Amino acid sequence: RTLLLLTAVLLVFLPSGSSPGELLASFAQMDVTSKSLGNLNIVPRDILVALICLVVGLLSVRVLKEWFGERLLPETNMDEGMQASLVTLIGYIGFVLVVAVVMSTLNISLTNLTWVVSALSVGIGFGLQAIVQNFISGLILLTERPVKVGDWVSLAGVEGDIRRINVRATEIQMSDRSTVIVPNSQFITQNVRNVTMGNALGVVGITLTLPLETDVLQIRELLLQAFTEHEAILDAPAPSVTFKDLTNTGVIISASGYVNSPRSVGGARSDLLFTVLGRLRELGIALSAPQSMVLINEGPGKEATDESVTP
Structure with a gap:
């Protein structure tokens, strides 16, 4: 040069x-x-x-x-x-x-x-x-301005906040406070996920696997109450609880709610998990533990027996 x-x-x-x-x-x-x-x-x-x-x-x-x-x-x-x-x-x-x-x-x-x-x-x-x-x-x-200073972006495995857009490169601050220097051309030639663009809302999701004998209606009311009472969860769109799946290990219940910013998702989800697990413990409801099948071969001429073990 x-x-x-x-x-x-x-x-x-x-x-x-x-x-x-x-x-x-x-x-x-x-x-x-x-x-x-x-x-x-x-x-x-x-x-x-x-x-x-x-x-x-x-x-x-x-x-x-x-x-x-x-x-x-x-x-x-x-x-x-x-x-x-x-x-x-x-x-x-x-x-x-x-x-x-x-x-x-x-x-x-x-x-x-x-x-x-x-x-x-x-x-x-x-x-x-x-x-x-x-x-x-x-x-x-x-x-x-597809991205701007303060945006939360994800690009080629790099995710963080844009701190500065320079002539040649853009500075992205990671969650551990380290800084990654990304050439500006990558923002033009590659797919970029702008998490906070357009005042995007954040989604808080919780998925629980419960025993088959669990009263799912009671769990539904418990989750809705926990989401509604949390100050960060928005009233509109309203929180929802869905019966996601039914398997041989239990029932899978999923709950979700919206917060005003994707940056609030982590803190709100942590608070809700503490609340939900505490209330499940008060009701004596345990989460379903995964089961494994162990086959024991006792030798030639003998049939194999199976035993279910719950870790």
Whole structure:
């Protein structure tokens, strides 16, 4: 990348009639009192002005981003993800404007830039495709916003919260507080599950396997009461209890209810399990234990006997 950058800088000055060797010699013979730099049509004073514009411009963009991100946007009704996307776009636009001002100060025309584009095309062809692809994908993520900062996403075995969308990659924070860096192009080319997109509701589900002699209607009322009493369970859609299956090991009862966010599912399910198991214990109802069949062969000529063992 460094070699490519140096090549691009040299190519910018080639239309002036100087070869790379002449360009370096011109820098070595620079006369600060003259109005030009060797054979190049660039005034040393313009270089100084361009450097000042670059430094002041970048500092101004940084201050502007901080003002938008920390003072102006938090006072609006925008969600956190939209604020982060807008601040990032402001940074990109500001950087482009600063570069345009610097180029104007150096009197670099668009014709000269065609050499830079040619050099970049060669670089892209030799190994920068992934970088350019990730950069373009980052712009798509910031404009279309299929995912945004604060979303809970699942991608290629990685699941967590998006903390930052950068130029090249996106930072995802896992449940253990570790951070995974994912290239932006993966969000465009692969299937992404956005758990929290569109204010999605969370579903809390509990499945119980009970002995065949259990009063299923009593269990149904017990589960409905537990779900209804929990403060996190929504009234609409209402909780439901279904008879899921009947097997030789017992009856399978399933209950489900909705919470206002997928992030609340884990805590609500834990609370409900504590409540339901406590009430089953009070009623003297035990969960059905799995049974296994053991075949005992006592020798030739004797029939095998089977014995049911409950662990």
